[in-house]
Amino acid sequence: MNAPVLLTAGQPTGTSTLLAETAARRGLGHAVVTPETAARLAGRTLHWYGGPLAADRFLASAPGCDLALLEPHDAWLAELPREFTGRRVELTTLSDAWGSTRPQFVKPPSDKQFPAAVYADGSRLPTGGERIDPDTPVLVSEVVTFAWEYRLFVLDGALVTASRYARFGRLDVAALGADPHEPEVRAFAASFLAACAGSLPSATVVDVGLVQDPDSGVDRWAVVEANMPWFAHSYAADPDSVLDVVLRATGPLGSVSAHDRGFLRSRSGPDGTAARPVAG
Known part of the structure; x- marks a missing residue:
């Protein structure tokens, strides 16, 4: 029986390398995502460690891939x-945050469309770019x-x-x-x-x-x-325990509990914008 495979994004990090080594020690496979990955690993149980943009691109290129991500x-x-x-913390939109006249800490809730930082006022926030529009959700908090x-x-x-x-x-x-x-x-x-x-x-x-x-x-x-565990640096945390969390947070849809189905990340289309639920 083929062992599960930990997929990692093309750009390695210290954590992705550490988790790949830990997975290998525990008998799991490891593969770096390439254009041929989906076909080569068809039918295998897959897990993921890497950024959300890389995950979206991979899943968009492999519509039949059975990989669910929790966030x-x-x-x-x-x-x-x-x-x-x-x-004080508020979930709002980028267009609302543009109107602020005081310093505040602003960050995207999960994806990293722009840097999380203290902005002196709303005019310092980004106004365009990839995956940024007025309706982009942001968390705004006092400094x-x-x-x-x-x-x-x-x-x-x-x-x-x-x-x-x-x-x-x-x-x-x-x-x-x-x-x-x-x-x-x-x-x-x-x-x-x-x-x-x-x-x-x-x-x-x-x-x-x-x-x-x-x-x-x-x-x-x-x-x-x-x-998201699958996009978090482990720093000095125990790698085996980190891998346990990553494996639970990513994997086949059929292994996702009823509770966790409420936290499934949506899949994006090839342009990265047209979302649809992972659960289909």
């Missing part, structure tokens, strides 16, 4: 109680300072591995077990994951951080964002 809902962060976000930031890999509502990835916006990677805030990170993760049970796919990535409030002098833990 959090665009509105998840905006709908999370403020006790977990620590700030806060995250002193420490951590990436959590979550499976079935539980934290399975994590890594610190930044301090004061600068890359600073360390395994969670080597970080002084490990107990606080785990406690906060358990709290918000219990509170938002059912609002996330069974396999997901959530970034959290410690917010510094210069006015009150009181630091607080907050959710930064939720991400």
Whole structure:
């Protein structure tokens, strides 16, 4: 019987290389996507690690490919109680964000159509380009300072591995077990994951951080964002556990649970714009 295959995008990253090595050690196959990949791997169980644009292009070129991708809902962060976000967060459109006259943090919810950053006002936001139009969804939040930031890999509502990835916006990677805030990170993760049970796919990535409030002098833990496991750097997280999350978040449609079917990514047409549900 042929082993499942982990597909990775053509442009390798440190995480894709690490996951490919981990998959090989566990007896899975690995293939880098090329124009011939779909035909060569027809009938095999496929999983995916790579960007959403690369995934859309591959799936558009292989309409018969049985590969379902899970992702959090665009509105998840905006709908999370403020006790977990620590700030005002709104899901809106790029055209609405253009009208802002004050600094705000703006990011696409999942796809990376433009850089997530603090924009001094709406006039600094992009006004055109590939896959950008006035109706492009964006998350807009008030500006806060995250002193420490951590990436959590979550499976079935539980934290399975994590890594610190930044301090004061600068890359600073360390395994969670080597970080002084490990107990606080785990406690906060358990709290918000219990509170938002059912609002996330069974396999997901959530970034959290410690917010510094210069006015009150009181630091607080907050959710930064939720991400697709199949497009998330692993940093210093355990690669075997990361691969477990990626394998659950990508794979045959028939293996997707009833709960997770509510988090299926839509497939795009060859031009990358005409979407249709993966579930058909």
